[in-house]
Amino acid sequence: MLYGIISDIHGNLEALETVINKLKEVDKIVCVGDIVGYGPNPNECVEKIRELNIPSVGGNHEKAVTQEFSMENFNSRAKQAVLWTQKVIAPENLEYLKQLPLILEEDGFELVHGSLNSPLEQYIYSIPDSILTFQAMTKPLCFTGHTHKPLFVALKKDGNYDGRLLQDDDELLVDDYEKIIINVGSVGQPRDKDPRASYGIYDSKTSLFGMHRVAYDISKVQEKMQQAQLPQPLIDRLSFGR
């Protein structure tokens, strides 16, 4: 089965539509959370995910919007964006966000926004960050999001660890590793200095994972964010991917 893996859309409809367009040949798309927050089109993004029957886990932004998760660790701009999203989100979309699970299982892999031991909070950037998740994994592969930086961390068959940032067209063979955590980066707000939307394609038959980037109409999103009076630094960062 060929999977498209997307994460951290953050209300960026232009980026989401561009990525979905690139995933026409996959059998199934799955989402690693944060469909909303930061961007100007939370309703349209949720509706697109629902319309295409894309299974998704909940991220910290969804669960902040639904008030199931405290915003105490959010910076002021993220908080402003959550408050704005709470104002505009349609009741049926809010109900959808409420029922999103924190962990999902698919054919040969798991999905969680942050980490398996702390689904809404922990950021996996390094080998030490990933140890508890390796211990909790029930399958050899786990996709995470949350950091907005594409990377992998792996436990090798010889017991050593491996990992690095991932760029456009990088490939990994999941079967080469005992356990592997892959972060596919962010569709709607990349933070690795590459402003292009990020997504992954995973073939569960061959165990081949590929990382991909695609340019989208950033200025159109920025115009909508201006109109919605979202914080200026959130608008500016899309141009730089950080």
Ligand code: ZN
């Ligand atoms: Zn996020």
